[in-house]
Amino acid sequence: xxxxxxxxxxxxxxxxxxxxxxxxxxxxxxxxxxxxxxxxxxxxxxxxxxxxxxxxxxxxxxxxxxxxxxxxxxxxxxxxxxxxxxxxxxxxxxxxxxxxxxxxxxxxxxxxxxxxxxxxxxxxxxxxxxxxxxxxxxxxxxxxxxxxxxxxxxxxxxxxxxxxxxxxxxxxxxxxxxxxxxxxxxxxxxxxxxxxxxxxxxxxxxxxxxxxxxxxxxxxxxxxxxxxxxxxxx
Numbered sequence: 557x558x559x560x561x562x563x564x565x566x567x568x569x570x571x572x573x574x575x576x577x578x579x580x581x582x583x584x585x586x587x588x589x590x591x592x593x594x595x596x597x598x599x600x601x602x603x604x605x606x607x608x609x610x611x612x613x614x615x616x617x618x619x620x621x622x623x624x625x626x627x628x629x630x631x632x633x634x635x636x637x638x639x640x641x642x643x644x645x646x647x648x649x650x651x652x653x654x655x656x657x658x659x660x661x662x663x664x665x666x667x668x669x670x671x672x673x674x675x676x677x678x679x680x681x682x683x684x685x686x687x688x689x690x691x692x693x694x695x696x697x698x699x700x701x702x703x704x705x706x707x708x709x710x711x712x713x714x715x716x717x718x719x720x721x722x723x724x725x726x727x728x729x730x731x732x733x734x735x736x737x738x739x740x741x742x743x744x745x746x747x748x749x750x751x752x753x754x755x756x757x758x759x760x761x762x763x764x765x766x767x768x769x770x771x772x773x774x775x776x777x778x779x780x781x782x783x784x785x786x787x788x789x790x
Contacts, residue, residue, distance in 0.1 A: 567698050569617035570650040572599060577647070584647055587640065589628055593621040619758045626761070630744075631780050649685060656692055657699040723755045728763035736773065736786050744775065744782035 576595050577584055600618055624643070628636040735742050747764065751757045764784070767773040774787040 569614050570647060571654075572596065572614070573617070573647060574651055574654075584651070585644060587644060587647075589621065589625050589640065593625045596621055616754075616758070619762070620754075623758065623761050630782060631777070635745075652685075653687065653691060653695040654699065657695040660692070660696045661699050723753070723759040725759050725762045725766060728756075728759045729767060732760070732763055732767060732773070732784075736784065741783055741785040744784055747784070 573592065573596065574584075576582075576592055576599070577587070580588075580591055580595070582588055582591065597618060600614060603614075620639075620643075624636065624639045627633050627639065630636070732747060735747065744764070747760055748757055751760060764773070764775075768775060771787050773784055776783050776785070
C-alpha cells in the first residue's frame, strides 16, 4: 500500500523542503537546486491530483525555486548565488527553530509549565544568529499545537495578502513587449531593474516564460548576457 503525503503534514514550504532534503540526503549548506525543485513541483502536483487545498505560500515557493533554477543556468550569475544563500539561511534557521521547539515540547507538561534543572552550558561561538523568545514560542506552538489550526485565523494573518499589491503576469507581458517595441532588444536582467517586490519579480519572470513558449520573443546569449528580442519567425 503506497503512502501519500498531504499538505497537512507540513507546516509550510520550508518544512516540505527540509523533508525533501532529508529524503534525498542532500547537504543543506550546498543545496542541489535541480533535484530540489523537480521533487518540490512533483509534490505540489500530487497535492492537486488528490484535490488537496494548497496554501499560497507553497505556490510562491514553487515560483521562487523555478526562478532560482533558471538564473542558475545563466553564466556567471551573482544573483543566483545570492538567492541560493538566502534560501539556505532560511532553511538552516527554520531547522534550528524546529529542533528547539521539539525539545521544548518534550520537556513541558501541557502548555503552561517548563521545569528544567540549571546546567552549565558551553557557549557555541560558531553560530552567529540570535532569536527572540517570541520566535521560539511561535515555532513551539506550531510543533505541538496542531489543534490551533481549527481556530479562526487572526487578522494579522491576512496582512500579507491585503497589504501587498498582487502583480499579474498579463500586465508584465505588456511591459516586456512595450520595452522591446521601444528598444528592439533588451537584456534579460534589465527587465527586473524596476521590480520593487518579489511578486513583481515572479510575474516578470513568468511573463518572459509565457512569451518564449508562444514564440513571441526569443533569448540569445551574447558576451555573457541573455539578450531578449522579438521573435520574427514566431
